[in-house]
Amino acid sequence: MRKVYLQNLGLIITEKCNFNCAMCLRGKCSNKEMSDEVLEATFENVIGTSCLSVCGGEVTLVLERLEKLFSYIIKKKILLEQLAITINGSNYNQDFIKLLDSFKKYLETVNKGYYEPALMISYDKFHLAEMKRLGLEKVFWENCQKYQKSGHLLGYQSLDKKLFNEGNAINLNSKKTIPLRPMPYIMSYVGNDLKEDREDGLLNIGPIVTINTEGIVTEADGSYLNQRTIYNYGNILDSSLEDICLNRNPLIVPPKKYFKECVKAQKKYQTYLK
Numbered sequence: 001m002r003k004v005y006l007q008n009l010g011l012i013i014t015e016k017c018n019f020n021c022a023m024c025l026r027g028k029c030s031n032k033e034m035s036d037e038v039l040e041a042t043f044e045n046v047i048g049t050s051c052l053s054v055c056g057g058e059v060t061l062v063l064e065r066l067e068k069l070f071s072y073i074i075k076k077k078i079l080l081e082q083l084a085i086t087i088n089g090s091n092y093n094q095d096f097i098k099l100l101d102s103f104k105k106y107l108e109t110v111n112k113g114y115y116e117p118a119l120m121i122s123y124d125k126f127h128l129a130e131m132k133r134l135g136l137e138k139v140f141w142e143n144c145q146k147y148q149k150s151g152h153l154l155g156y157q158s159l160d161k162k163l164f165n166e167g168n169a170i171n172l173n174s175k176k177t178i179p180l181r182p183m184p185y186i187m188s189y190v191g192n193d194l195k196e197d198r199e200d201g202l203l204n205i206g207p208i209v210t211i212n213t214e215g216i217v218t219e220a221d222g223s224y225l226n227q228r229t230i231y232n233y234g235n236i237l238d239s240s241l242e243d244i245c246l247n248r249n250p251l252i253v254p255p256k257k258y259f260k261e262c263v264k265a266q267k268k269y270q271t272y273l274k
């Protein structure tokens with residue numbers, strides 16, 4: 001199986017969440033968590049990624065899963081430049097900080113001492129409405145200060161501009177939402193002729209590959225329902241990442257064009273980056 005280096009890997013490690021935001025692109029939450037089998041199969045394929053986004057749900061509710069994910073990465077010596085986790089700020093847990101502290105050491109080891117703080121806290125009118133509903137406003141601000149002190153907080157994230165018409169957002173004013181356009185894959189075979197010798201060498205895939213709790217390779221911003229139906233591109237438990245991505249008629253480019261094409265696709269398809 002050809003080893004893959006991903007521009008961005010999104011792993012949806014849980015569908016659990018204590019909020020029910022009106023704009024939530026995931027929609028209905030559940031108790032599903034990513035299994036060991038899915039984690040193992042993922043890192044059988046992947047040798048590295050520029051950025052790993054650990055997604056939910058609310059990641060702070062499944063620390064045991066996060067610990068397992070970090071252990072796999074360290075055990076397999078996965079190359080990783082940056083870690084990104086977005087949380088809703090309602091929980092602060094010393095065990096979470098300990099996990100981030102210990103994983104920071106690994107990131108510094110593989111990145112010549114460099115570490116960029118991993119956490120973003122969601123902060124917009126939809127999350128604020130949930131905090132108010134649950135009586136967590138004071139707790140939220142206290143938690144923000146604690147996260148700031150921990151050294152792991154990068155900043156705050158607002159998703160109240162244009163939203164994809166997915167999950168709970170389908171109930172919002174349609175002027176606020178647009179249809180999700182599936183992100184194309186850009187692939188580049190490094191060190192080999194593009195068509196020849198698929199047995200070894202490295203394969204770059206971008207701009208974003210997302211794997212959900214069940215191992216489905218899917219859209220980063222798709223609702224849970226649509227991930228299992230219309231954005232279900234194949235399962236990492238059944239096929240290699242290379243085969244799953246090839247099935248979607250990717251744009252296959254030479255290595256020198258790869259990064260530029262990934263940036264182009266990300267800008268065009270990830271609306272809220274604009």
Ligand code: SF4
Nearest residue numbers: 017019021024057088
């Ligand atoms: S937007 Fe985030 S915090 Fe809000 S319900 Fe969805 S997963 Fe939970």
